[in-house]
Amino acid sequence: MIEAIRRHLKLYIAFLGHNLKNEMMYRANFIILSAMDIFFMGVNVVFFTIIFNNVQTVAGWSYYQMLILIGSVGIVREMAYLTFRQGFLNIGDYIRTGEFDLLLVKPLSPQLHLGFRHISMTESLGEGIMGIILAAIGYYHLPPGSVMAVPLYIIFLFVSLIIYYSFCLIVNSAVFWIIKSQELNTIVYYFMETARYPRDIYRGIGKALFTFVIPISLIATTPASILAGRVSYSLLFLSLSVAGGLLLIGSLIWQVSIRHYSSASS
């Protein structure tokens, strides 16, 4: 077990170093990407600032609590780019060209290979840094919470990452049928775009739908609740079970779908 973890860690670092060298070749590109990230995060802050000019709270969330929520989306996004996100954007090419064959015969599970091969540190770096700053500003302005808040927050960012990964895996399993992964990932994009609204706005069927089927109401809300001092044990439990359940279902769907892969040009 420990041996396996060490091996994967070593692979991860090797892939990270390799990709970083590639990314550093295009410095202008990197600066432009970061500037756009910051602009887009800024738009979201302006959006909520304008709302809070008219109202005191949104579904029980104050302005500074909301900043933590917006920031958490940015952090989870950067975490995803540091692991699996970019790989799924490329999966369509792998399948169309038949290069996916190579992944299947490598001594590493194709799921992990896809996840690690295209790590990108810079793709969403602006968003990640902005996210940490926003979360810190929000946390600073709120009454001091318990000592456990920050470590628990970090743990549940990883839980959210698992939910995000599982959703991504399920959506991208369709790639074995329709080949085009760019379009599938438009859905994944909107999935994260809508994660920054607090879970408390949903009612009725919407609440169930956005918890179990399209779990956008958990991704940012659960970790942000911890840091904002409004968390409940039931929410933590819900997040953990959805993460576990989706990961299981996602892996099953992936396993079944991968059998549908029928190579190309060979």
Next chain:
Amino acid sequence: MKKYLTLFRINWQNSLQYRASTVIYIVGYGLYISVILYLWMSVYQAGNKMGDYTLTDLLTYYLLQLIVNILILSYISWELIDQIREGFFSNFLIKPLNLLVYWFTVNLSGKLLETIYLSMIGAVLYFFMRDYFWLPHHFSTFIYFGGSLFLAMTLAFLMDFCIALIAFWLIQVRVFKFMLLYLVFFFSGAILPLDLFPQWLQKGVHLLPFQYLAYVPIRIFLEKQENLSSVFTIELFWLLFFFALASWMVSRGVKRYEAVGG
């Protein structure tokens, strides 16, 4: 005229072929809009109000975004940029077609098809949301709304076309394209009605042409827009401005064109 009609038909058939991407876009944007609807309902249930908008006004505003946004999303520039950069543009030079009219026709046929899809989805949404949906009191509003949508589509096309033409001078045009997308997203009123912006920002925003893409048409539908004649006059001025700019860029750009790889 006939050659452009043929072009229209060919591109119509092409768009039919690639309807999956349109459907996925609508699903994704529909998800976004429904979350926003939940947000506003929650804000209004707590007894709050945004500017002079009632809940019905706001929900209608965002539902109409579904249609307006896809109409003003001109994507011909992706193709035109590639053509200029990779030298395929040479093929075009020997054809008896006007560059601007050619791409306008391509854009128009794609948008018309998407409008048909969207009307079907709009009908379904209206059925479920009819208690929350504002319908204009005057029939003339529909005509003004339709007219403003057509002008918005034309204006968006002209801006997009000008951005694409930068490819004659620079290699990295995609950056400008993304910037335009973001400017449109923010300053057209797509994320929030412009009159909810802070005063100092509103003054600047009302001087820009982006408001005619989403904010103005939807305000016309909601019968909140006053001085229609002066609004349309200023919009026409912007259309003329971008038309002149595009024509000037085409005449200068073609002279600079190097036919890479040809």
